[in-house]
Amino acid sequence: MNIDDATVGPLGGPRPAQAATGTRDGAAPGGEDGGPGDAGRDDGARDDPGRGVPEATVARLPQYLRALTALAERGTETVSSEALAAAVGVGSAKLRKDLSHLGSYGTRGVGYEVGHLLRQISAHLGLTQHWNVVIIGIGNLGRSLAGYGGFASRGFGVVGLYDDSPAVVGECVNGHVVRPLSEFEVPSAGCATIAVLAVPAAVAQRVCDLLVSAGVTSILNFAPVVLHVPEGVHVRRVDLASELQILAFHEQRKAAPGRTTALVDGATLVDGGRLGSRALAGQALDGQALEAALQPSAVGTLPRAGATR
Numbered sequence: 104m105n106i107d108d109a110t111v112g113p114l115g116g117p118r119p120a121q122a123a124t125g126t127r128d129g130a131a132p133g134g135e136d137g138g139p140g141d142a143g144r145d146d147g148a149r150d151d152p153g154r155g156v157p158e159a160t161v162a163r164l165p166q167y168l169r170a171l172t173a174l175a176e177r178g179t180e181t182v183s184s185e186a187l188a189a190a191v192g193v194g195s196a197k198l199r200k201d202l203s204h205l206g207s208y209g210t211r212g213v214g215y216e217v218g219h220l221l222r223q224i225s226a227h228l229g230l231t232q233h234w235n236v237v238i239i240g241i242g243n244l245g246r247s248l249a250g251y252g253g254f255a256s257r258g259f260g261v262v263g264l265y266d267d268s269p270a271v272v273g274e275c276v277n278g279h280v281v282r283p284l285s286e287f288e289v290p291s292a293g294c295a296t297i298a299v300l301a302v303p304a305a306v307a308q309r310v311c312d313l314l315v316s317a318g319v320t321s322i323l324n325f326a327p328v329v330l331h332v333p334e335g336v337h338v339r340r341v342d343l344a345s346e347l348q349i350l351a352f353h354e355q356r357k358a359a360p361g362r363t364t365a366l367v368d369g370a371t372l373v374d375g376g377r378l379g380s381r382a383l384a385g386q387a388l389d390g391q392a393l394e395a396a397l398q399p400s401a402v403g404t405l406p407r408a409g410a411t412r
């Protein structure tokens with residue numbers, strides 16, 4: 104989950120140390136490094152059309168920002184690409200390439216000027232201004248997010264809460280009265296609005312469509328479903344279950360390296376195991392097969408490896 108990523112305030116200045124908490128512990132930020140990287144994005148491999156900054160680079164900028172903030176708090180004025188790359192967990196060549204997209208090349212023998220790079224990345228991430236955040240779906244997760252102090256301290260102000268349940272609408276949550284989704288409108292005050300989607304997966308696309316038609320162009324989606332949006336709308340997905348499954352995969356391999364192969368002939372496997380087993384067994388997972396495998400009702404019904412479909 105990335106909600107702890109950015110550690111600078113609206114004006115790009117470093118936040119107090121306690122704000123710089125970690126996320127996705129131990130994971131490299133870039134997809135090529137085996138970390139989650141782009142896994143959370145729903146909008147394909149589109150680069151940022153406005154600035155020509157690759158999406159994968161954008162995904163790593165908050166990590167650079169966090170490392171630079173920590174350096175600034177320690178009074179460090181310059182940092183080499185190797186040291187900054189090591190602090191973030193990427194290769195130094197990739198870091199240099201990423202920063203070159205921002206027009207930052209550093210100085211040979213000196214490295215990067217920490218304060219300048221902080222301001223530059225903050226500006227590229229849009230952290231030099233305040234953002235409105237609305238949360239849709241005020242259940243367990245929506246309530247927690249509504250009360251999360253890390254948004255406001257980073258320039259993301261929660262300005263509206265919406266739900267469609269009569270049991271929730273009208274309730275006061277963290278100083279905001281929950282309004283019916285039917286009354287949703289993009290707040291006119293301030294600048295762009297980011298919508299946080301915390302509704303059940305079954306309704307997420309419908310709610311997303313409603314938000315987009317109301318003018319929302321940035322959505323943070325917590326529902327475990329891929330959202331389809333028109334060009335120009337950006338979606339980031341926070342899929343905690345997938346992250347857990349990835350960790351489970353690695354734990355399983357650490358515990359019994361040969362086990363995955365053994366599972367290929369097993370009759371009842373869990374989702375991740377079955378998909379991984381089929382892939383390892385050389386079975387192509389076309390769209391239909393993948394979709395079928397992901398259906399809860401399909402658990403345990405996939406043919407054994409080698410069987411024809």
Ligand SMILES: NC(=O)c1ccc[n+]([C@@H]2O[C@H](COP(=O)([O-])OP(=O)(O)OC[C@H]3O[C@@H](n4cnc5c(N)ncnc54)[C@H](O)[C@@H]3O)[C@@H](O)[C@H]2O)c1
Nearest residue numbers: 240241242243244245266267268301302303304306325326
């Ligand atoms: N709770 C978690 O820790 C967690 C973690 C990761 C992801 N998620 C995902 O986040 C989403 C919300 O999870 P939750 O545990 O808060 O669920 P929840 O059932 O507690 O809350 C969902 C809320 O959405 C509202 N809602 C339903 N349909 C709606 C609609 N059409 N328009 C507006 N509001 C609507 C419901 O009234 C309810 O208040 C789910 O998709 C879940 O899979 C939850």
